Amino acid sequence: MSGALILLATLGSSLLAAVIIFLLPERAFRARTGLNLGAALIKLGLVAWMVWGLSRGGEYAVEFPVLEGLAFVLRADPLGIMFAGLSSLLWLFTTVYAIGYLEDSPNRKRFFGFFSLCVASTLGISLAGNLFTFLVFYELLTLSTYPLVAHRGTAKALAAGKVYLRFTLTAGLVLMIGMVALHALAGDIRFGQREILAEFGPERRPLLVGLFWVLIAGFGVKAALVPLHGWLPRAMVAPAPVSALLHAVAVVKAGAFGIVRLVYDVYGIELSDALGLLNGLVAVASVTILYGSLRALAQQELKPRLAYSTVSQVSYIVLGIGLFGPLGTIAALSHLLHQGLMKITLFFCAGNYAEELGIHRIDELDGAGRRMPLTSLAFTVGALGMIGLPPVVGFLSKWYLGTGAIQAGLPWVIAVLVASSLLNAAYFLPILARLWFRPGPDHGVGAWPEERRLGRLETHAWLLVPAVVTALFSLMAGVLAGMPFSPLEWATGVANAEYLP
């Protein structure tokens, strides 16, 4: 199969699935499930094929002109395919989880239709070859996520959806203004053509700096940088699979990925460093990391605590970008994957507690480890990874961030990392202590808020398996970090390509 065809097939598989799902009637449960899983598997297979092809020197690209001097470009480079691999892998688990989660609930057709549209846009973002294509899919992602956030239709869900739209649409507008200005200045910049901006004379430098921060403001809303993070904790009212999608797979990651593309493939890391942009990014990321952790500490409910934890953890990616040097880049790129694996595990588990036992508040978790041992084990793995303890992948991110900070000559960043680790421990360890060491309803103390026995296992198998599998992935990706095709190895390869001429 030719390179262009395989790219279009990857993108088309979810688009087509979305269209067919909208055409199917609401009650066609089996057909919809089969279609969802089939599309997810096919996409994962195609992306795996491209990973294999890329590692052997293959090329995948397709483009056609839209206007004079503006083209729609899709291209699979190592960085893009890394993000595509992450999102299609996690997508499979999220689909399985969503099918189990939404069993017997209304409006499943609408949900899964937009769900597929969402993955199509995420894939488009990862495979986009220039800013214009990126922006098209980025906006599509915004619009296709809104129905998912507001899915429940309650007043709270609608309000959260409204906040979400306000933030993201404004950001999209800012982003478009920035891109148009950049286009007017330098023409159509393909990702990777770093020499175009690097060749501008010193008189254009202030303009470039200004445009950079305009674009960062645009991306920063989805990446939940403080003070543009307000929508993320509000969006917690959405169903658990949507939270997983917002926090681990698509939306927040799309913002972070946009910053990665902007720094590495449009401005180029050397120009960004020369313009002093990286220090600004480090400062913004440090503030976000600490602020997010502090706010997480103050939350009494499980999902908001996880949401603020995301605010903090996603900024590790931005921090890594800001650390000039290969180690910082490895940290940023690998954390893009690592954070996804760990956070999706945590959200799956939070959803399981809510579905099976009706638990929303942290103080209701006492003794849940005895009632739901596998879910709690998965949660423990995710939480320890977030704190940064080996052998979970979070340790590797922290290691590369720390050593990268020394390489970039910013040793004070280590203090930020340690403070964040301590805060992470302060808000995750009490949860773990409650899960495992406090007596709960299964020890004969109190009662669960709303217990439903969803399956023969500790909960519905479709809910349990994805959580356990992603936890295993986070563990194995850490233990076997030295193996080829591990997230760390892939990120190292991309970073080396970035710094070696």
Next chain:
Amino acid sequence: MSDVLFAVALSSALLWPLLLALRLPLKAALAQRGRPPAPLDGLWCTAPLPALALVLGLGEGTLALDWWLLGGVWALDGTRGPLLAFTALLWLLAGIYARGYLAGEQARAVAGDGAAEARLTRFALLWPVTLSGNLLLLVAEDIASFYLGFAVMTFAAYGLVVHSGTRDARTGGLAYLVMAVLGEGLILAGLLWGAGSAGTTTLGGLREGMLEAPGGAWMGLLLWLGFGVKAGVVGLHLWLPLAHPVAPTPASAVLSGAMIKAGLVGWLATLPLGEPGAGQAFAWLGRAMLVAGLAAALGAALYGVCQRHPKAVLAYSSVSQMGMITALVAMGLVAPALWPALSAAVVLFAAHHGLTKGALFLGVGIGEHPPRLPAWLLWTLLVLPALSLGGALASGLATKWAFKSVLYDGGHAAVVTWLSLAAVGTTALMARTLWCQWQGERQAREDGLEPLVAPMPLAWLATLLAALTLPWWLGEGLATPGGPPPAELPGLLWPLAVGLVASVTAWGVARHRPLRATWRLPPGDLWWPLARAWQASRRRGQACLARLGLAQGAWVAWWVARERDAVRALDGMTRGEAWLRRHAAVLMMVVAVGLALALLFSAA
């Protein structure tokens, strides 16, 4: 061939405890119906056996694994070997002891007591996991594995501390966890900074890199304090006296005997000890360590003799002993030339303290459940390890002679004097422990005697034997066999004599004029004021946060109000339009008349 054998032996030593831990939930799942299985069986006790076989059978070797974390390097050498040997032995004997100690709980669990079963399962699961972490940190040469072992041991041991689930246990567990997390943070900072500067992933590379890196001494300070939490450096020792008394006795024994040595292992692994090119900054760090060590050695002894619980006294004794070890390690920075000889003494000290303190802690349980032995024999056996820790005989005497001779030869007589003063304190602490035990034992003897041939007394006796004969079986290079020459004995034994006289005097005075202290010195000293200060500052912080939240709410509300104003302005336009529509005819008339008038006047 021997490489392959070493690799197999090492991985089985690390994996066997984990497999034993995994076995429990599997067994429980398989035996869902019917009576619950007893978790602490004979097989469970064998967890440290492969590690013991490794160190006694194979000795030295190296294993490198490229795929493991950041690249794994595990090694066994002249320093690690003896540490691993005494650690594995202590874990083995404490494990056997635990079977007896928790037999009552096990019987209740099998009989169907759900709470006992849950507690016991947790203990049986976390004990081998903690052991596995302890073993890994001893053999790890790469930083990631070392940190992994340290973290696994630290966090799994929390479950052992809070085993009983009482209020005191929760307080002890909280103190343990808070301090441990602080320590982990400091260690992480030191490791990242050092490894980043040196560009290395191994501990050897870290030690060398620190010598040249700018700010190397600050890295050393971070690592010293970070590991110092575990080793009970003064000020960071708060968790020890709170966690030890509440943990089950076998857990206290390994906590005090084996796990706090992990802090020492951390120092040995990361600090550039005995490096002649270490520079002045490191020498200053060494002096700080020396002062802190001696302060801990003396201060803990003074505070410890005021305690009432024998395990709390023993915990303060551990702080005091680790203070002496800290002082010896500090000499590796202050006087690097002494280190090759001194390091052997430090390892011997660690092994001696580990096993002897283990025997003392296990002895506390023996005092509470006395076996069928004549009272004089039981008390002789209980006094022996106390005398050994005071430096009067066997391994204690050998250890004292080992470091004293090195320090005298190096011309550091002042340090020796201070250490001897600390030994006076140790003697007083031991007297206090035995006194506390004596009070409890008389009561226990009236309640009835336990059989002698049972796991508890046998494991205790074996630990005692291993501790006393330590210099003869642990590595020839560490101790001079045969002990010190007789001429040196008075110099070595006077602290014991002074300590005994002081204790007896204090006892005599207290008997005639009972000290009616209106205040009690609680175990955990600084923990209580710090905890109160924390609560107060937390309340203040919450008030601040609440104000901040109000301010944010006001800010958002202001914007929402502006938005409403804008919408109202838009509505106003709509109303204006409607008004225009309604009055269009009149307005047109007015305009037309106006125009006509204007034309008229302009024409005129």
